[in-house]
Amino acid sequence: MVIKVFAVIISWMMVIVPAQAAPEIEQWQTANGAHVFFVAAPELPMIDIRVVFDAGAARDGDLPGVSLMTNSILSEGAGELDANQIAATFDNVGAQFGTSSERDMAVLSLRSLTDSTALNSALEMFSTVLNTPSFPEDAFKRQQKQRLISLKAEKQSPGALAARNFYKNVYNDHPYANMPVGDESSINKLSLDALKVFYQQYYVGKNATIAIVGAVDNRQAKKIAEKLMNKLPAGSPAKQLPTVAEIKQAKIKSINHPSTQTHILMGQPGMKRGDIDYFPLYVGNHILGGSGLVSQLSNEIREKRGLSYSVYSYFRPMHEMGPYQFGLQTRNDQAQQALEIMQNTLEVFIKNGPSEKELKAAKQNITGGFALRVDSNSKIVDYLSMIGFYKLPLDYLDSFTVKVNAVTIEQIKDAYTRRVHPDRMVTVLVGGEAE
Numbered sequence: 001m002v003i004k005v006f007a008v009i010i011s012w013m014m015v016i017v018p019a020q021a022a023p024e025i026e027q028w029q030t031a032n033g034a035h036v037f038f039v040a041a042p043e044l045p046m047i048d049i050r051v052v053f054d055a056g057a058a059r060d061g062d063l064p065g066v067s068l069m070t071n072s073i074l075s076e077g078a079g080e081l082d083a084n085q086i087a088a089t090f091d092n093v094g095a096q097f098g099t100s101s102e103r104d105m106a107v108l109s110l111r112s113l114t115d116s117t118a119l120n121s122a123l124e125m126f127s128t129v130l131n132t133p134s135f136p137e138d139a140f141k142r143q144q145k146q147r148l149i150s151l152k153a154e155k156q157s158p159g160a161l162a163a164r165n166f167y168k169n170v171y172n173d174h175p176y177a178n179m180p181v182g183d184e185s186s187i188n189k190l191s192l193d194a195l196k197v198f199y200q201q202y203y204v205g206k207n208a209t210i211a212i213v214g215a216v217d218n219r220q221a222k223k224i225a226e227k228l229m230n231k232l233p234a235g236s237p238a239k240q241l242p243t244v245a246e247i248k249q250a251k252i253k254s255i256n257h258p259s260t261q262t263h264i265l266m267g268q269p270g271m272k273r274g275d276i277d278y279f280p281l282y283v284g285n286h287i288l289g290g291s292g293l294v295s296q297l298s299n300e301i302r303e304k305r306g307l308s309y310s311v312y313s314y315f316r317p318m319h320e321m322g323p324y325q326f327g328l329q330t331r332n333d334q335a336q337q338a339l340e341i342m343q344n345t346l347e348v349f350i351k352n353g354p355s356e357k358e359l360k361a362a363k364q365n366i367t368g369g370f371a372l373r374v375d376s377n378s379k380i381v382d383y384l385s386m387i388g389f390y391k392l393p394l395d396y397l398d399s400f401t402v403k404v405n406a407v408t409i410e411q412i413k414d415a416y417t418r419r420v421h422p423d424r425m426v427t428v429l430v431g432g433e434a435e
Contacts (some may be wrong), residue, residue: 023380025387025394026218030225032205032234037388038221039213041377045114047214048377050385051130051228054238055106055202057180058319063194065182067202069143070195071101074108076139078129083139086125095122097129103176104318105389106202111378114215123227131231133199140192147187154181158255158263158430159329165253166265169426170323174244204235211385213377244269244321247424255430262335262431263327266342268424270315270324273390280415281315283407286362287354288346289313289326294361296354300345301328307338319390324420332432339427347422353413367401 023039030036057067075097076083090097095112108130112122154160164179171177182190210228212221247268271281289297289312297311308328316322326346330338354362374380374397387396 023213023374023397025384026221027388027394028222030205030210030229032229032232034205034208034210034225034229034232035388036210036212036221036225037384038211038218039380039384040215040217040221041213041380042215044377045215046377047110047112047114047119047212047216047224048381049110049112049126049214049224049228050209050211050381051108052209052211052385052389053106053202054104054207054319054389055198056102056104057178058103058175058241059198059202059238060175060178060182060186062186063182063190064178064186065147065180066186066190066194066198067106068101068180068182069140069147069187069190070198071099071106071108073135073139073143073195074129074133074199075099076143077134077136079132079134081128082136086129089125090122093118093121095125097122097126101180103180107385123224127228127230130203130228135192135196135199137192140195144187144190147181148184150181151184151187158257158259158261161255161257162263162265162327162428162430165255165430166267166325166426166428167323169251169253169428170247170267170269171244174320175241176244176318176320176322201235202238203232205229205232206234206237208232209385209388211381211388213381213384241320247421247426250424251426253426253428255428257430257432259431260332261329262332262429263329264335264339264342264427264429265325265327266339266425266427267323267325268421268426269321271317271419272320272322273317273386274392275317277415277419278317279403279407280411281419283359283362283366283404284349284354284412284416285313285315285324286366287358287412288349291362291365296349296358297326297342297345300341301338305337305341307334307341311338311342335429335431339429343422343425346420350413350416350420350422353409353416356409359407359409359412363405363407366404370401 026038028036055067060066075086078086095110098109100107110122110126112119167179168177210225212224271278287296289295297313301307301311308330311328313326315324326342328338374383383397
């Protein structure tokens with residue numbers, strides 16, 4: 001019955017939009033030092049929770065892949081329960097539980113009804129998984145084997161090869177250089193002891209951010225946060241990551257691959273969360289390559305010349321400088337032409353900036369779609385965890401559209417001139433006759 005009710009509520013969420021587009025955020029700390037960010041959303045009897053640790057792939061050290069493996073094995077066994085029993089407990093009350101890991105963060109998430117029976121059961125299991133994982137050996141060996149199989153399959157994927165080589169050449173010896181999945185050598189070296197050591201170091205209160213959005217009050221939210229953290233030691237926050245080095249000169253990496261299409265990635269270190277130039281760069285990129293088929297890059301490469309079905313550019317801000325990445329796929333014999341047009345379009349944009357018409361359209365598109373970004377609890381909790389994890393201002397959502405609308409052509413040109421360097425890009429080409 002609970003599952004049926006949950007399904008009905010999910011359907012309601014398709015049509016119900018919260019009245020408050022920029023929700024009021026409350027914050028505090030748990031007894032063991034976790035930072036909690038809470039938004040009351042009483043419209044639906046549901047709750048969304050994210051527990052985020054500064055324990056992503058940037059913390060892998062000499063064992064690339066250890067963070068992802070640690071995060072994914074937590075739900076394979078906890079306390080006296082195995083993976084099937086854990087999954088069944090969540091399913092029986094209509095709750096959805098998941099884990100994920102990226103370069104900066106490792107995440108555990110829960111969505112549940114706020115009915116006391118369902119919520120108490122889901123929270124109890126969430127707490128068990130988080131606080132008392134059993135690290136079963138059979139699950140470790142299975143995941144290790146699966147990782148090795150996926151890494152072998154990656155060698156047949158030009159897109160995956162391009163991404164791996166792009167990050168390696170942009171970041172060199174920086175922790176961001178490694179792919180979260182690791183590599184064959186590091187996965188073979190992993191052990192259960194390595195996962196346990198990683199968990200004990202990084203899955204601690206002072207390294208955690210908790211985001212809660214749902215139909216509970218402040219008192220209930222505080223009880224939930226304490227319950228989730230009650231057995232974890234306070235520990236220490238992860239150390240600050242090293243600064244990303246600038247690229248001093250252009251790099252070109254060509255990889256021959258038996259494919260009819262060449263995958264091209266081009267880029268450099270871009271910006272980090274809370275960057276002073278975030279909004280001029282964000283709005284500028286929306287015009288250049290971030291707005292799909294109406295972007296300048298799409299117009300030059302797809303519409304005028306038919307060289308690629310799609311072309312894109314985006315900033316991926318992280319704790320430190322995340323990449324500014326450009327990408328497309330095209331026929332092998334068109335690869336050099338497409339690359340040159342992509343480079344030329346960027347150079348012209350830096351020199352001239354957007355037109356007034358393009359800027360106005362970009363602002364309307366970004367701000368007009370903003371309400372859809374916060375139209376559900378799950379979207380709000382994602383923003384909330386990002387705000388808390390990266391220590392962004394609490395008025396981030398309130399001020400977003402104002403700051404977008406304040407961007408000028410001069411600010412975009414200034415930011416791009418100072419921050420984006422076409423003559424110092426890393427370029428990776430993977431395909432037949434890519435050279």
